[in-house]
Amino acid sequence: MSLDSILAINGLQVVIKNFPFLLEGAGLTLKITVLSVFFGMVLGLVAGLLKLSKSRILSFIATIYIDFFRGTPLFVQILLLYFGILPLIINTDKPFVAAVIACSLNCGAYTAEIVRAGIQAVDKGQMEAARSLGMNTGQAMAHVILPQAYKIVIPPLLNEFIAVLKDTSLVAVISAEELTMRGKLLYSTYFEAAWIWGTVAIMYFIMTKLLAILGDYIERRMATE
Amino acid sequence: MIKVIGLHKNFGKLEVLKGVDCHVASREVVCVIGPSGSGKSTLLRCVNQLEQATGGQIFVDGEEITSPKTDINKIRQQVGMVFQLFNLFPHKTTLENITLAPIKIKGVSRSEAEQVANELLRKVGLTDKSDVYPGQLSGGQKQRVAIARALAMQPKVMLFDEPTSSLDPEMVGEVLEVMKDLAHEGMTMMVVTHEMGFAREVGHRVLFMDEGIIMEEGTPAQIFDNPHNARTQSFLSKVI
Numbered sequence: 340m341s342l343d344s345i346l347a348i349n350g351l352q353v354v355i356k357n358f359p360f361l362l363e364g365a366g367l368t369l370k371i372t373v374l375s376v377f378f379g380m381v382l383g384l385v386a387g388l389l390k391l392s393k394s395r396i397l398s399f400i401a402t403i404y405i406d407f408f409r410g411t412p413l414f415v416q417i418l419l420l421y422f423g424i425l426p427l428i429i430n431t432d433k434p435f436v437a438a439v440i441a442c443s444l445n446c447g448a449y450t451a452e453i454v455r456a457g458i459q460a461v462d463k464g465q466m467e468a469a470r471s472l473g474m475n476t477g478q479a480m481a482h483v484i485l486p487q488a489y490k491i492v493i494p495p496l497l498n499e500f501i502a503v504l505k506d507t508s509l510v511a512v513i514s515a516e517e518l519t520m521r522g523k524l525l526y527s528t529y530f531e532a533a534w535i536w537g538t539v540a541i542m543y544f545i546m547t548k549l550l551a552i553l554g555d556y557i558e559r560r561m562a563t564e
Numbered sequence: 565m566i567k568v569i570g571l572h573k574n575f576g577k578l579e580v581l582k583g584v585d586c587h588v589a590s591r592e593v594v595c596v597i598g599p600s601g602s603g604k605s606t607l608l609r610c611v612n613q614l615e616q617a618t619g620g621q622i623f624v625d626g627e628e629i630t631s632p633k634t635d636i637n638k639i640r641q642q643v644g645m646v647f648q649l650f651n652l653f654p655h656k657t658t659l660e661n662i663t664l665a666p667i668k669i670k671g672v673s674r675s676e677a678e679q680v681a682n683e684l685l686r687k688v689g690l691t692d693k694s695d696v697y698p699g700q701l702s703g704g705q706k707q708r709v710a711i712a713r714a715l716a717m718q719p720k721v722m723l724f725d726e727p728t729s730s731l732d733p734e735m736v737g738e739v740l741e742v743m744k745d746l747a748h749e750g751m752t753m754m755v756v757t758h759e760m761g762f763a764r765e766v767g768h769r770v771l772f773m774d775e776g777i778i779m780e781e782g783t784p785a786q787i788f789d790n791p792h793n794a795r796t797q798s799f800l801s802k803v804i
């Protein structure tokens with residue numbers, strides 16, 4: 340097969356011609372991921388701490404939040420938020436906003452469990468020693484417990500971030516034009532399923548791989564610290 | 565300095581302290597001995613509210629700490645505690661372990677806190693270890709740092725819960741030495757220990773605990789040489 344005959348393959352032509360279109364979608368995927376991970380981390384830290392708090396009410400609220408978002412499909416959460424809840428609260432039909440909110444809430448619930456497990460993995464004697472010196476719970480958390488928990492928490496957190504990146508593909512259902520949605524649009528025009536979805540898959544793979552490499556690097560740096 | 569009246573403590577259905585009365589006078593060293601599970605640690609942990617009493621009252625320096633109105637964090641600053649397993653902060657150097665609480669809680673300046681810490685390190689014989697992490701210290705060294713850490717808050721009382729029980733035998737001496745110095749300086753101390761030699765030599769008074777109550781108390785000479793209670797006698801015959 341000559342180069343010309345390869346380039347003449349229709350699917351390949353479609354992919355090459357529309358590659359910038361897909362790349363833009365991948366950009367939005369990353370944007371949703373980064374924002375969701377950021378808000379998810381903040382939410383997760385708060386919810387994780389609240390779940391461990393001595394206040395029954397706060398702990399109960401955190402538990403409901405965590406259990407709900409872990410116990411229902413993200414797909415359904417996105418639909419519920421976009422079509423059911425957001426219209427009641429704000430006047431926007433921007434799927435991007437709904438996508439970020441849904442993914443953040445979902446990521447926050449998983450992060451909360453990671454945070455909780457990380458804190459509980461720190462030896463109980465650490466909290467007692469801190470308290471015995473006169474620190475209140477907040478001071479003990481900030482100066483003694485969290486600095487130790489974060490090392491335990493980093494590897495599962497990185498896994499969660501990779502999961503978020505992949506899960507953002509679900510927001511295609513509300514037509515947020517991230518990578519998967521762009522793939523769908525191309526497919527409905529050109530019907531080159533193998534070429535289009537193959538390219539989309541490879542693009543996701545490259546993004547998650549890069550995240551994993553970054554994660555390994557962070558982990559190695561922490562280990563030598 | 566410490567006064568315990570009718571202290572009860574339950575863990576669920578398990579009644580661990582069944583009405584403990586005791587006191588520790590200012591500058592007094594009181595050693596608590598007794599078999600495993602008798603409630604010695606629980607008593608000590610109640611005194612700085614790491615465990616909440618089920619009933620009874622505890623006073624520290626005249627303040628009732630069992631009252632819900634008391635600011636327990638304030639009280640704990642005045643009550644130092646040394647644990648069997650050291651519980652040093654592994655992510656902090658020796659110096660930082662000692663300066664953390666004074667800086668963060670009392671608002672002492674870093675330089676002042678470090679000056680105090682260095683003095684304390686000299687006192688416990690560890691001047692050369694100030695920049696080392698706990699992971700690189702021996703058990704005896706860890707425990708001496710833990711003592712310095714507690715002292716840095718300038719407590720009025722020091723509680724020790726079997727401070728030498730998890731140490732290799734050759735390291736027990738160095739920790740007891742530090743505690744002895746502390747006692748001679750007039751620190752008020754309550755020491756749960758299995759080191760009968762220490763209790764006899766340094767203790768002003770010895771409490772024998774068994775089954776959640778104080779079975780017998782007296783001077784070291786009374787308890788060790790002439791115990792009245794049959795339980796005390798049988799316990800001492802096993803450990804000495």
Ligand SMILES: Nc1ncnc2c1ncn2[C@@H]1O[C@H](COP(=O)(O)OP(=O)(O)OP(=O)(O)O)[C@@H](O)[C@H]1O
Nearest residue numbers: 575578580598599600601602603604605606607726
């Ligand atoms: N947090 C807890 N929950 C339930 N039971 C507990 C708890 N802490 C202690 N106990 C129980 O209370 C009893 C007394 O424990 P404590 O640690 O005070 O004994 P001790 O005299 O210090 O013994 P040792 O010499 O072995 O340290 C034991 O039966 C123990 O199992």
Ligand SMILES: [Mg+2]
Nearest residue numbers: 604605606726
């Ligand atoms: Mg004990």
